[in-house]
Amino acid sequence: MKLARRLCSLLLSLLVLSAAVFWIARLAPGDPLVSYYGQRAERMTPEQRAREEARLGLDAPIHVQYVRWLRNALHGDLGVSFKYKRDVVDVIRGRVSNTLLLGGVGFALIFSMALGLGLLCARFEGRPLDKILCKLGTLSSCIPEFWLSLLLILIFSVYLRVLPSSGAWSVDGGGAADRLRHLILPMTVVVTGHLWYYAYMIRNRLLEEVRADYVLLARSTGLGRRRVLLRHCLRNALPSYLSIMAISVPHIMGGTYVVETVFSYPGIGTLCYESARYQDYDLLMVLCLLSGAVVIVCNMLAQAINEHIDPRVRAAAAERAEADGHG
Amino acid sequence: MDERFALVGLCPAAEQAAPKGRRPGKRPALAAAFLALMVLGCLLFPLLLTKDPASMDLSNYAREPDGTFWFGTDTMGRDIFAMIWSGGRVSLSIGFLATALSTVIAVAVGAVSGLAPRWLDALIMRLTDILLSIPSLLVIILLQAALGRANIASLSLVIGATGWMSVARVVRTEVRQLRTSEYVAAARCMGGGTFHILRRHLAPNFLASIMFMVVMNVRGAIVAESTLSFMGAGLPLDTVSWGSMLSLAENALTAGAWWIVLIPGLFLVATLLAVTELGEWLRRSANRGQSNL
Numbered sequence: 001m002k003l004a005r006r007l008c009s010l011l012l013s014l015l016v017l018s019a020a021v022f023w024i025a026r027l028a029p030g031d032p033l034v035s036y037y038g039q040r041a042e043r044m045t046p047e048q049r050a051r052e053e054a055r056l057g058l059d060a061p062i063h064v065q066y067v068r069w070l071r072n073a074l075h076g077d078l079g080v081s082f083k084y085k086r087d088v089v090d091v092i093r094g095r096v097s098n099t100l101l102l103g104g105v106g107f108a109l110i111f112s113m114a115l116g117l118g119l120l121c122a123r124f125e126g127r128p129l130d131k132i133l134c135k136l137g138t139l140s141s142c143i144p145e146f147w148l149s150l151l152l153i154l155i156f157s158v159y160l161r162v163l164p165s166s167g168a169w170s171v172d173g174g175g176a177a178d179r180l181r182h183l184i185l186p187m188t189v190v191v192t193g194h195l196w197y198y199a200y201m202i203r204n205r206l207l208e209e210v211r212a213d214y215v216l217l218a219r220s221t222g223l224g225r226r227r228v229l230l231r232h233c234l235r236n237a238l239p240s241y242l243s244i245m246a247i248s249v250p251h252i253m254g255g256t257y258v259v260e261t262v263f264s265y266p267g268i269g270t271l272c273y274e275s276a277r278y279q280d281y282d283l284l285m286v287l288c289l290l291s292g293a294v295v296i297v298c299n300m301l302a303q304a305i306n307e308h309i310d311p312r313v314r315a316a317a318a319e320r321a322e323a324d325g326h327g
Numbered sequence: 328m329d330e331r332f333a334l335v336g337l338c339p340a341a342e343q344a345a346p347k348g349r350r351p352g353k354r355p356a357l358a359a360a361f362l363a364l365m366v367l368g369c370l371l372f373p374l375l376l377t378k379d380p381a382s383m384d385l386s387n388y389a390r391e392p393d394g395t396f397w398f399g400t401d402t403m404g405r406d407i408f409a410m411i412w413s414g415g416r417v418s419l420s421i422g423f424l425a426t427a428l429s430t431v432i433a434v435a436v437g438a439v440s441g442l443a444p445r446w447l448d449a450l451i452m453r454l455t456d457i458l459l460s461i462p463s464l465l466v467i468i469l470l471q472a473a474l475g476r477a478n479i480a481s482l483s484l485v486i487g488a489t490g491w492m493s494v495a496r497v498v499r500t501e502v503r504q505l506r507t508s509e510y511v512a513a514a515r516c517m518g519g520g521t522f523h524i525l526r527r528h529l530a531p532n533f534l535a536s537i538m539f540m541v542v543m544n545v546r547g548a549i550v551a552e553s554t555l556s557f558m559g560a561g562l563p564l565d566t567v568s569w570g571s572m573l574s575l576a577e578n579a580l581t582a583g584a585w586w587i588v589l590i591p592g593l594f595l596v597a598t599l600l601a602v603t604e605l606g607e608w609l610r611r612s613a614n615r616g617q618s619n620l
Contacts, residue, residue, distance in 0.1 A: 013453070024470070138607070142599035144550045146557050148593040150576050154588055158580055165580070247459075254463060260557055276468045277560060299456070 010296050014289055018073075021288045022066050032058060032279040036082040056082075070283070079282030083274065088283045092268065092290070098168050099267035102183065103256045105107055108191035108254065114195055118202025123229055125207060134203075137196030144313055145255055149262040152185050172319045185264045193255050198248065201297040205240055209233040239305075246302030250295050331573030358604035365598055369419060372412035392586055393461065399586040401575050403532065410567050411594055417568040418549055419481050419597070420604075425548035430494065430541050437498025437533075438525055442506060455492050463489045467551060468560045477555075477562050486551045494540050501533035542606035546599050553595055569595045 017213035033052055044052070053059045057068065072079065081091045121130045157165035168182050209215070210233055218228045257269030264270065268287060275284040351353075392399040398407035440451040470485045471477055506529070507512060514524050549569075555561030556570030564571055572591040579587035 013456075015452075138603055139600065142546070142603055143596050144553055144599075147573065147588075147595065150573070150580070150588050151592070153580060154585060158583055250459065250463075258554055258558070272557070273468065273560075294425050296456075296458075 002063055006300050010293070010300070013296055014292060017292045018070070018285060018289055019066065021285055022069065022281075023062060025276075025279070025284055026062050026065070028279070031280045032056070032082055032281060035278040035280050036085075037073070055313075056264060078286050078317065081275075081283040082280045083278060083283070088286045091283060092271070092286060095267050095271055098265065099256060099260070099269060102186055102190060102260070102265065102267060103253060105183075106194075107249075107252055109187075109191050110194050110198060113191070114198035114202060115241070117195070117199035118206060119229065119234070119257075121162055121199065122210065123225065127209075130203075134200065137200050140192050140196050145258050146262050148192065149185070149189050149259060150273075152188060153263075168266050172215035172327040182265075186259050189259045189262075190256055194248070194252055195260075198244065201235065201244055202241055205237045206233055209236050212236075242305050243302045246295075246298040249298045250291070251290060251295070262297055349489040355601075355604040355608045357600040358608075360609040361597065361601045362605070365415060365601070366419065369412050369415040371415060398590045399584070401572065401584075405567075407467070407572070407590055410572055411531065411569075411591060414567040414569045414572055414591065415594065415598070417458075417479055417562070417566065417606075418552055418570065421479055421486065421552045422545045422549040424471075424483035425481070425551075426541060426544045428483065429544055430537075432488070433491035433494035433537070434498055434530075436491065437495040438502055438529070440495070440499040441502025442525070444523060448499070448503075449560070449583075451539050452496070455495060458489075459492045463551075467555060471560060472554070478566065479558075479562075482552060482555070482561055483548075486548045489550075490544055490547060494544070496535050497537055497540065498533050501536055502529055505529050505532055539606050539610040542609060543603060545608070546602045549595070549599060550600075593612070 031041060033044070033049065033056075036056065037044075037052075041049075050059070060068070069079065078088050079087050080086065084091045098151070117133060121133050124130045153165045156163040163184075163185055163291060164182050168179065206229070213227055214232065218232055219225070256267070257272055259265070259269045260269035261273050268290075271283065272287045272291075273289060274280065346481065398411065400406055401410070436455070437602050440448050440455075443451065466489045467485050470488065471482065502525075511524055511528055514528055519527075552561060553569060553570030553573065556568055557573045557576070559574055562568050562571045564574065573588065576588045579585075
């Protein structure tokens with residue numbers, strides 16, 4: 001029942017999102033034919049243009065196009081990329097693993113390291129270690145990702161010549177080690193761009209927790225600082241941490257997109273950027289819906305986990321359900 | 328109060344009686360001075376300098392910093408020292424314009440949502456969530472494309488229009504919490520209208536909690552501008568900004584011209600750092616009690 005309602009709201013959100021993206025993309029000036037035919041499109045006669053637009057289904061009013069797109073999408077046909085002239089699903093399939101590798105591993109690294117750093121800072125609040133880590137965090141949060149990328153390329157690719165500056169693998173292919181070497185710089189940028197922000201969040205959340213009375217009680221029963229911090233404070237801070245993680249997905253994803261563009265890394269981000277700039281409508285639609293779906297699902301997941309971990313939220317939900325039942 | 332209580336975190340009362348909150352640490356004098364200097368420099372230098380930042384001089388292509396060109400020249404032969412100041416003017420104005428716009432939208436949406444009946448509130452928040460779910464960079468590129476060739480106004484508009492969601496959420500939460508409080512009820516009893524209550528009773532309260540986010544939005548807007556211009560989706564090359572200066576970095580990297588990458592970037596980072604310090608100081612004014620750990 002609950003699941004069905006969530007599924008409905010997911011579908012509804014995706015529908016609204018798809019309509020919004022569809023309209024904005026098509027109202028934007030720019031010539032989708034250029035994306036399909038390249039420079040040739042500019043030399044076409046008006047008759048040729050009209051014929052091609054009719055062939056690609058771009059001549060109908062937007063709402064007609066939308067209904068057509070929706071009907072096809074529901075039948076499993078998500079359209080063809082104008083630029084790659086292939087089914088959009090194929091185009092994306094070739095790229096998605098690269099982004100998952102960069103974003104997924106980056107995400108895992110960010111959150112495990114942020115948790116560790118946050119705990120460390122909270123444990124040693126106000127001491128030199130905490131101060132240094134916080135200052136480092138402030139500094140790195142002020143360095144735009146693209147500039148950090150440029151800096152790293154300048155140091156490690158131009159001057160030291162130890163790491164490649166772009167792509168996901170060498171032309172001649174070099175196996176896992178080669179992939180790894182290409183991942184180091186982008187991964188560094190993705191992780192440092194976000195790590196401190198979340199570490200700082202956990203730190204502050206824990207510092208709020210540390211000031212609660214139950215900590216006083218736990219300490220007075222003789223429990224050690226570390227035990228109280230890990231077993232009591234962290235447990236209370238964890239639900240909000242998980243929801244922060246879910247909310248952070250679009251941010252990290254957006255960051256990955258920028259990093260991919262700077263490093264010419266063949267992932268979803270470069271694809272997104274290209275499709276938005278060059279009016280590759282069908283591809284853009286699918287990418288936007290994919291991003292939206294990921295985020296909405298993550299939000300729901302976080303809420304569910306929240307309820308599971310935190311008895312207070314569970315109790316409040318049960319109370320509300322009961323009130324609804326009676327009312 | 329003696330040593331025994333230190334074990335459970337109790338401290339002499341004298342220390343607690345003077346909370347550190349109202350004395351919010353050091354004032355960020357350095358940051359404020361730097362920002363003032365930057366703003367002043369960006370306002371005055373373009374008037375004083377004889378070199379035109381946009382003029383291209385291909386005979387002085389990618390020159391290293393020296394006596395004539397203090398910060399060197401870029402790969403189009405433009406003087407980087409002159410570009411820093413006129414570019415800073417553009418970057419900073421976009422930062423402030425975009426933030427002003429996003430704050431106005433955020434307060435409007437948040438207040439409406441906070442004061443609205445439950446169904447409308449849920450609807451607005453659902454929409455806000457959807458907007459938050461789209462990577463904002465993508466939205467900015469899309470909207471920028473819709474507005475045609477980018478200029479300072481259109482870029483500020485686009486960045487401002489995509490940056491209001493998180494502030495709106497905070498405003499909405501605060502307003503919802505505050506609207507049931509006694510003093511709002513009292514004001515209403517005395518015949519205060521919705522707008523009057525919002526302006527006189529609600530705004531002073533939520534302004535404190537969004538100030539930090541607003542200052543951080545300035546930072547976000549400057550970063551967004553530079554990132555977009557760097558990627559070639561923002562300001563064109565002939566509109567000098569810190570971001571569009573860096574869009575030449577790719578050529579500079581192959582030429583090994585470190586100053587083209589480093590100098591505008593350092594100015595950018597230093598400014599962002601100063602803005603952050605200011606924001607942090609605003610946030611620190613919120614009181615924090617004694618640790619029990």
